[in-house]
Amino acid sequence: ITAVESECTYVGCPATLRGHGFDGNARRNRVSFEGVEVQVRRATATTLEIVLPDRPGNGRFRVDVPRQGRGTSPRFFIQSRPR
Numbered sequence: 001i002t003a004v005e006s007e008c009t010y011v012g013c014p015a016t017l018r019g020h021g022f023d024g025n026a027r028r029n030r031v032s033f034e035g036v037e038v039q040v041r042r043a044t045a046t047t048l049e050i051v052l053p054d055r056p057g058n059g060r061f062r063v064d065v066p067r068q069g070r071g072t073s074p075r076f077f078i079q080s081r082p083r
Contacts, residue, residue: 001063001073010081011056014041017048017073023065030066033078034059056080 006015022043023029031038033053038061042049048063061073 001061001071004061004073004076006052009052009077010079011052011054012081013052015050015052017050017061017063018046019063019071019073020046021065021068021071022046022048022063023068028066030064032062033057033076052078 001017001019003018004015006013022045024043024045026040026043029040029043029048031040031050034057036053036055038053039051040048056078058075058077060075064070
């Protein structure tokens, strides 16, 4: 994973993971953020469109693609939604 892109850093916002070696079938890409499963909405070989998880924090995304490998992202900060 080379980059995490998002205009919104709050839980539940959409984001894009950029890199290479992803599976074009969204269900075959297992993504987590500090151990919490992350929903993958769309996938190509170089991008994963995700929904930021309900767990705020400063950590890394991990992608595991069966028979392709795994990787981690640069650190990314997810914020709690303001009340």
